[in-house]
Amino acid sequence: MNKKIPLFSLVILIVAAIDSIRNLPVAALFGSSLIFFYLFSALIFLFPVSLVSAELSSRYSDDGGIFHWVLQAFGKRLAFLAVWLQWINTIVWYPTILSFIAGTAAYLIRPDLANDRIFLVSVILIVFWGLTLLNFLGLRISSKINDYCATIGTFLPMLFLIILGVFWVVLGNSVHISFKIQDLLPSFQKMDNWVSLIAIMASYLGMELSGVHVNDIANPQKNFPKALGFSVIILLGTMLFGALAIAVVMPDKEIRLVDGIMQTFSVLLHSFHLGFLMPILPILIIIGSIGGMINWLLSPAKGLLQATKYGFLPPFFAKKNTRGVPVRILFMQAILVSAFCFILVWMPSVNAFYWFLTALSTELYLFMYVLMFFAALKLGRPLKDSGAFRIPLGWRTLACSTGLMGCFLTIIVGFFLPPEINVGGALRYASWIAVGNLVALVPVFGFWLYQKKRS
Numbered sequence: 001m002n003k004k005i006p007l008f009s010l011v012i013l014i015v016a017a018i019d020s021i022r023n024l025p026v027a028a029l030f031g032s033s034l035i036f037f038y039l040f041s042a043l044i045f046l047f048p049v050s051l052v053s054a055e056l057s058s059r060y061s062d063d064g065g066i067f068h069w070v071l072q073a074f075g076k077r078l079a080f081l082a083v084w085l086q087w088i089n090t091i092v093w094y095p096t097i098l099s100f101i102a103g104t105a106a107y108l109i110r111p112d113l114a115n116d117r118i119f120l121v122s123v124i125l126i127v128f129w130g131l132t133l134l135n136f137l138g139l140r141i142s143s144k145i146n147d148y149c150a151t152i153g154t155f156l157p158m159l160f161l162i163i164l165g166v167f168w169v170v171l172g173n174s175v176h177i178s179f180k181i182q183d184l185l186p187s188f189q190k191m192d193n194w195v196s197l198i199a200i201m202a203s204y205l206g207m208e209l210s211g212v213h214v215n216d217i218a219n220p221q222k223n224f225p226k227a228l229g230f231s232v233i234i235l236l237g238t239m240l241f242g243a244l245a246i247a248v249v250m251p252d253k254e255i256r257l258v259d260g261i262m263q264t265f266s267v268l269l270h271s272f273h274l275g276f277l278m279p280i281l282p283i284l285i286i287i288g289s290i291g292g293m294i295n296w297l298l299s300p301a302k303g304l305l306q307a308t309k310y311g312f313l314p315p316f317f318a319k320k321n322t323r324g325v326p327v328r329i330l331f332m333q334a335i336l337v338s339a340f341c342f343i344l345v346w347m348p349s350v351n352a353f354y355w356f357l358t359a360l361s362t363e364l365y366l367f368m369y370v371l372m373f374f375a376a377l378k379l380g381r382p383l384k385d386s387g388a389f390r391i392p393l394g395w396r397t398l399a400c401s402t403g404l405m406g407c408f409l410t411i412i413v414g415f416f417l418p419p420e421i422n423v424g425g426a427l428r429y430a431s432w433i434a435v436g437n438l439v440a441l442v443p444v445f446g447f448w449l450y451q452k453k454r455s
């Protein structure tokens with residue numbers, strides 16, 4: 001009998017997969033308005049996704065994950081599109097979290113290495129292939145590692161950052177953002193103010209990810225909705241106040257996206273005569289980031305494995321080891337990520353590389369959420385005697401409609417360039433985003449044709 005994942009571990013699994021200290025410098029870049037956008041994004045995206053994920057996961061507890069949810073509503077082809085979007089966005093996203101790990105690791109050797117592209121790519125490849133091999137041990141082992149890594153390397157540094165930020169303000173140091181009402185609200189006339197929405201939404205992606213593990217969860221009808229509720233509270237609190245801590249300490253034009261956390265910690269620790277902690281914090285943050293990646297490596301791959309059963313991928317990719325891990329899919333994604341990381345060599349700056357991939361991966365993921373919300377609307381409310389979690393009557397359509405609005409709004413602003421990022425012009429950047437989306441989506445038509453010929 002397989003041991004089930006308890007409620008506490010599930011909360012940690014969800015929070016660690018989403019809550020990331022690496023996202024804070026990106027949000028802090030937008031100063032005072034980040035408070036509005038965190039709360040606004042929670043209302044139009046985080047809460048709707050949480051409610052819909054809880055309902056769908058408990059309703060289809062025999063087969064979890066985005067593939068089966070969309071399958072029930074729209075059939076095999078759109079189900080494959082949904083799981084493909086979930087998987088391909090991670091291929092684009094991995095280089096950002098990996099470059100963050102590499103930039104943080106630079107502080108253990110020499111801080112200026114955070115801008116050395118050869119160093120960044122080398123660390124990225126070593127870490128990613130190491131984690132790929134680690135995931136061959138299966139979900140239960142990686143879940144335990146994830147628990148420890150998240151507690152030590154995500155929650156502790158984030159809490160420490162928030163505490164230091166509070167002391168920075170209380171002791172009368174320079175505060176680089178304004179808390180006046182007119183500064184907290186973004187301008188509705190200038191679109192570049194709304195670009196921060198893409199950065200904040202990127203912080204909330206992945207709430208539905210644990211749905212693919214629903215069979216490994218103890219009492220999913222009750223525990224999954226509870227876990228999502230606890231996770232939302234933790235996520236909103238830690239990310240909002242963590243980003244504010246960076247924004248009050250660092251001028252927006254000086255914030256570096258790859259190593260902005262260590263950049264801020266360096267200022268804070270030296271200001272409070274705590275410089276002796278500098279070697280410890282990078283180690284903790286690297287541990288936390290690696291823990292967060294573990295679930296992201298395996299979950300989308302397991303989702304793609306579900307699609308092989310319906311003939312969309314060749315049987316070669318359906319190979320699993322004795323622990324049920326899709327080893328060939330993991331190898332394929334490791335090869336693709338390795339190739340993708342070399343984009344860094346051609347980008348104008350490390351900041352440009354980081355922002356472009358963050359925006360592109362977020363857009364791809366949001367297309368998947370569009371399918372999820374439409375699937376929820378099509379499927380309707382679960383029956384009362386089904387035992388599934390049910391969104392309160394009247395709130396269900398509102399949650400799906402609000403979530404769709406949040407997705408479409410963020411996809412639109414994703415084509416706009418932040419003024420702080422240099423990629424050679426706004427038109428060039430928008431073209432890159434458009435081409436990136438097309439390149440990521442075109443293979444789907446080939447897989448649809450492959451499945452049609454086989455059936």
